[in-house]
Amino acid sequence: MARITTEVLVIGSGAGGAVTAARLAEAGRQVLVVEEGPWFDADEHEPFSLPEMVAKYRNGGAQVALGNPAVAFGEGRCVGGSTEVNSGLFHRLPDYLAEEWQHTYDIDDFSAQTLAFYAGQVEAELQVSTLPTAPPPSSAILEHGATKLGWRNVEFARVYRYDQAGRGVKQTMSRTLLPKALAAGAELIADCRVVKLLRPRADRGRVVGARCVRTHPDGGRETLDIQADQVVVCAGAIQTPALLQRSGIRHNIGRGLKLHPTVKIAARFPHPVDHGDVPMHRVTEFAPNLTIGGSASRKGQIAMALAEATHDIAEPLADWENISIYYAAIRSEGSGRVRAVPGLTSPLITYKLTEADMSRLAQGLVHLGEVLFAAGATELYPSLVGGPVARQLGDIGAWWDRSTRANTNLMTVHMTSTVRMGNDRSRTGTDSYGRVWDVANLHVNDGSLLPDAPGVNPQAAIMTIATRNTEHLLSNL
């Protein structure tokens, strides 16, 4: 059995882990990052393509939170984590949520002002920007439709860097903070899955490291024990609680999972639309509880989306270049659980949606239909089993009653809140800075910490909080 010793072990190299590793390494600490997934060149796969799903996603992109209805979801599993496969949309945690969470969960130093300070740092480092040119048609559609209805809409910024020619490159962790961490002396081992955290039997109040299984390029596996003074778990809102549970740490771990469940519409237009980028425009008229935006719309996604509503997809599919997929996402009142299952690699994930959630989803679908018709769509294929397909405004009223638990197909890519932060021990799994209760040198620093769903893409909030927490950790080392 191989053994490595380090000062700080960071588990996971996504939005949280990369921030943690970079800040610690730049401050002169000895850092080792282990990442379960492989290390790919950032340009190796086309975004949202089949090879990307197979290579960069956990379980090939097919995960599900069981429930009625179930919610399909996807997690990145590679060096850089979900930042390598997401849309790159970047939106700060809304001020009012920071204030609300500070109050409700009794989180120290979590005011809007404090977070703005750290958010500013993150944004400056990553180059968060809006488009330098006119928006692509798939995005302009949302702006056009919303404006026609008088609905508030905005172009979200993205972590993209633009060259002279206006070509944008997404600033993923593997392109930005991970190279910085490595340049500052951090080490990274990919294809290395942490099986459990190691805690001495005589002293359950600390961790001494982690046991991993490392896969070599030839397929061979070896067990690797890493000894560390500090361990920071950044494996995401699903894998972090699973790992903690597997390691015997359970207090408020894995409960209270929050998602942004989405319903979708494949909208057909009388003109071609682009299919490369996810739209940057969002309709914010009904925010924060309901937001409307666009989704990946390659031919494969379009075929799946059409089939949600009808079996007769051949005709519209032939016209796929005129079709784009849009979504309505809600902040959900309901919540879920992540449970590690002994002997299995994958945890069991469940989620319960309330009646109010189902109503809000139906409302989202209807409003999404309205804005797409206003934008000139001719046909709408909703993510409702059996549709109906809508060809005029009068057709979408039926979607209210059709949006039952049985008929509605939901998905999400935003998962948070399974190991909440805050001083209220009865409700949280860590203190105000991500230190796991009762384990002195164990920390969490990823989306699990967010006390509730943010209502916007969580990457910005995750990185902001991770920066704040790492600064705090440094001050205590």
Next chain:
Amino acid sequence: MLRFEREVVTALGNALDQPTRGAVEAFVDGSLRALPEPVRAGVLGETVLLGAYVGWLRFAGRLATSEDLRHKLDAWETSRISYLRQYVHLFRSMVLFAENELAPA
């Protein structure tokens, strides 16, 4: 990948050429292997049950062709049993995604 699952993939498939159909089947095979264990176990269980049911239908002369199976699967997608709906939805999604991403565009 069990035999019934192969049949489901064939029944749901739309590709005309063998290379694409082969690639689709290989993708579904890989995807099923990659599923989270609890989900794969559930799908496997359903495959065994549904496979037996369809086998009986064949024996009783109530289902003959792949086309027949496709109609059955279409009907199951609106079943009141959520696991049945999700089973068909999973396979259909995998097949459609693969067909449209693997076939020459």
Next chain:
Amino acid sequence: MTSTSPSSDVPVCVVTGASGWLGQNLVRTLVTGRERVRCLVPDADAGPPLELVAPNVETVVGDVRDPATVDTLFDDLGPRVSVFHAAAVIHPAQRTREFFDVNVGGTQMVLDRARRIGVERVVHVSSNSPFGANPTPDDRFDEDSPFNPYMGYGQSKFEAERLVRQAHERGDVPTVVVRAPWFYGPYQPARQSTFFTAIRKGRFPLIGDGSQRRSMVYTDNLVQGLLCAERSDKALGNAYWVADATPYSLAEILTTVRSALTDEGLAVTSRSPLRVPRAVSEWAERVDRLLQSKGRYHQAIHVLGEMKDTIACDIGRARDEIGYDPTVSLYDGMRASIRWCLDHGDQL
């Protein structure tokens, strides 16, 4: 700017929930002073036909959640329009989902179209349910009381009020919220006839000692309150409790209804009211919560669960700020309701 004199009343009114209990009363008042009263009704047979009330009534048949229907409802109304949004689900036929679809989704649809055509005011009919029960028997809800939504209906009406307030604060549309408690009056639905029959036969349960107080509002009083909210400049952006002058104890309500029934010529039991321990109502509330947590709704259990509570408000601010002055007493209001039922062939 509207002043308080009827001659400068907004000429065109949109009424949602027009075929409902409140709506029927409201429309009949509006037709006398306005040029056009456009009514949304869920289906052509809902309630006494409004088109027969007066020639200036227009009806749109459809669902308040449906964008195409609400587009039609707000189409071609001219420059000066007031909206009275009374469409809501209080007792869903099946699932608690209906609360949210109609009370929140429908409200959003109405606010959105109202904004688009630039109405002068939306008067939104709300309820005591976002406030739960009074914390003490002497407490009275006023405009500063904190929200404390009572289950599905309360949560949905709370969210609706939030939408209405947000619409005002964002500058989308001028709004006023009117919070109405338990009403009574003509055009009542079948469940109210059951109420009268039960009291007449001595089957209506008197929970505990009957001292718990309930605010009620006679339909004419409520309609007056809505019109005050529509006309008063001070009302803009605010919410007002609109009810009869004082809350009544449950015991008093039963006694008054018995007298009213007797004085309208109906036979009323001489037995004293059916006394039911408070614990039964508490049990009903727990069952109600359990059912609702599963998305189900049982009307009788819900009503039984609320009967132990004091749900009472203070109408002082409505009096002071918008000139609301309820004139009909409980006794007279109940007599009018009973008379209406008898005139409509309901034997009670």
